[in-house]
Amino acid sequence: MSKQLQAILVGCGSICNAWLKGIKESDAVAIVGLVDLDEDQSVKVAEAHDLQDVPRGTDMVAMIQQVAPDAVFDCTIPEAHFTVTTTALAHGCHVLGEKPLADTMDNAQAMVRAAQDAGLTYAVIQNRRYQDAIRSIRACLDRGTIGNITTVNADFYLGAHFGGFRDRMEHVLLLDMAIHTFDQGRLLSGADPVSVYCHEWNPAGSWYDHDASAHCIFQMTDGLVFNYRGSWCSEGLNTTWECDWRIVGDKGSITWNGGNQIHCEVVKKTGGFISETEAVDIPIETPEGMYQSHKGVIMEFVRCIREGTAPETVCTDNVKSLAMVFGAIESAESGRKVDITV
Ligand SMILES: NC(=O)c1ccc[n+]([C@@H]2O[C@H](COP(=O)([O-])OP(=O)(O)OC[C@H]3O[C@@H](n4cnc5c(N)ncnc54)[C@H](O)[C@@H]3O)[C@@H](O)[C@H]2O)c1
Incomplete structure (x- = not known):
C-alpha cells in the first residue's frame, strides 16, 4: 500500500457526500475512481467534490482492473451490498461499506465468510459510535x-x-x-x-x-x-x-x-x-486520535489496513448488531x- 490508501467509491448517491467531506479533510485516502450505475450521479459527485480528474464508470470490475485500488468504498443501496462487497473481495480489495452490512442474514454470513476466505477486511460504517x-x-x-x-x-x-x-x-x-x-x-x-x-x-x-x-x-x-x-x-x-x-x-x-x-x-x-x-x-x-462520525470510521479503517489490525466495526463483530x-x-x-x- 502506498502512502495513501487508494480507494474507489461505488454508489454516488446522497450519503457519499458525508464520506467525501471527511476524506477531503485528510490526506490518508486518495479517491482513484467513481462508479455508479447512473452516470449522471458520478458526474454530479465529481463536480461537487472537485474530483473531475478521477476516472468515472458504471462497471465496478472494469474500474478495479483499470486503477487497481487497495479498497472499495461501498455507498450503494442495501440490496446491492452483497454483490458489490463479494465482488470487490474476490478482486483483492478491502471493503468499507455503508450500513447495513447486508440486506439479509444469509447474505451477511456469506459476506463475512468471503472476507475471511480472502484474508481481507470488510468493515461497516456505524458513524453514531464515533462521537x-x-x-x-x-x-x-x-x-x-x-x-x-x-x-x-x-x-x-x-x-x-x-x-x-x-x-x-x-x-x-x-x-x-x-x-x-x-x-x-x-x-x-x-x-x-x-x-x-x-x-x-x-x-x-x-x-x-x-x-x-x-x-x-x-x-x-x-x-x-x-x-x-x-x-x-x-x-x-x-x-x-x-x-x-x-x-x-x-x-x-x-x-x-x-x-x-x-x-x-x-x-x-x-x-x-x-x-x-x-x-x-x-x-x-x-x-x-478519534475523528467524528463518517470520518472517524474511515480513518480507523485506513489505520487498521495499514497496521494489519481489525477495525471496531469489522464484519465479524458488526454482524451481531445486524x-x-x-x-x-x-x-x-x-x-x-x-x-x-x-
Ligand atoms: N450512515 C448513515 O448515517 C447513513 C445515512 C443515510 C444512508 N445510509 C446508507 O447509505 C446507503 C446509500 O444510501 P443513499 O441514501 O446514499 O442512497 P441513494 O439512493 O441516494 O444512492 C445510492 C446510489 O447507489 C447507486 N447504485 C445502486 N446500486 C449500485 C451498484 N450495484 N453499483 C453502483 N452503483 C449503484 C445508485 O444509482 C445511487 O446513485 C444505504 O445503505 C443507506 O442505508 C447511511
Whole structure:
C-alpha cells in the first residue's frame, strides 16, 4: 500500500457526500475512481467534490482492473451490498461499506465468510459510535463509576416526513434506522444480544404504509436487558437521532439525550428507603486520535489496513448488531421471543 490508501467509491448517491467531506479533510485516502450505475450521479459527485480528474464508470470490475485500488468504498443501496462487497473481495480489495452490512442474514454470513476466505477486511460504517459524548460515557462505564450495568434503555421518537421510498417500505424503522441504535446499545452495554421480543405497529394517523413504531426487549449477555422504544411517526418533543438513553448500574445511573446533556448520579449512602446519591460530572472529551462520525470510521479503517489490525466495526463483530435487526423483525412477524445466534 502506498502512502495513501487508494480507494474507489461505488454508489454516488446522497450519503457519499458525508464520506467525501471527511476524506477531503485528510490526506490518508486518495479517491482513484467513481462508479455508479447512473452516470449522471458520478458526474454530479465529481463536480461537487472537485474530483473531475478521477476516472468515472458504471462497471465496478472494469474500474478495479483499470486503477487497481487497495479498497472499495461501498455507498450503494442495501440490496446491492452483497454483490458489490463479494465482488470487490474476490478482486483483492478491502471493503468499507455503508450500513447495513447486508440486506439479509444469509447474505451477511456469506459476506463475512468471503472476507475471511480472502484474508481481507470488510468493515461497516456505524458513524453514531464515533462521537465524543458516547465515547465519554463509555469511558465512564469502563471506570466503573455506576458499577455493573444491569439495564440500558433507548427512546427514539421522530416525526420524520421523508416522502420517498421509506413511506412505502416494510419494517422501515427497524431496517433503515434501528441498526444505529442497536449498535450504540452494544457499545454502551458492552454486551451482545441473546434474544429479543419485539412488537411493531403502525400508529393511527401514520403517513407510512407499514409499521413505523417498534418496542424491543433484548436480553443481552451478562443478564443485561436492553429496551428500545422507537417511532418515526411521532409528532412533537422529538428526541435526537442518537436517542434518549438511561443506563442503570448497581451503583448509579446515567442519562444522556444523545447530544451534550449527560447526567450521572451514584450512591453516596445506603440504608434508607431511597439511597442518598451524588451527582458525578462526565466531561465530554475526544478520545485520542478519534475523528467524528463518517470520518472517524474511515480513518480507523485506513489505520487498521495499514497496521494489519481489525477495525471496531469489522464484519465479524458488526454482524451481531445486524442480527438484532433481523431478530426483532422475526419476533414482530411471529409474535414470539426469538433467540439471536450469529
Ligand atoms: N450512515 C448513515 O448515517 C447513513 C445515512 C443515510 C444512508 N445510509 C446508507 O447509505 C446507503 C446509500 O444510501 P443513499 O441514501 O446514499 O442512497 P441513494 O439512493 O441516494 O444512492 C445510492 C446510489 O447507489 C447507486 N447504485 C445502486 N446500486 C449500485 C451498484 N450495484 N453499483 C453502483 N452503483 C449503484 C445508485 O444509482 C445511487 O446513485 C444505504 O445503505 C443507506 O442505508 C447511511
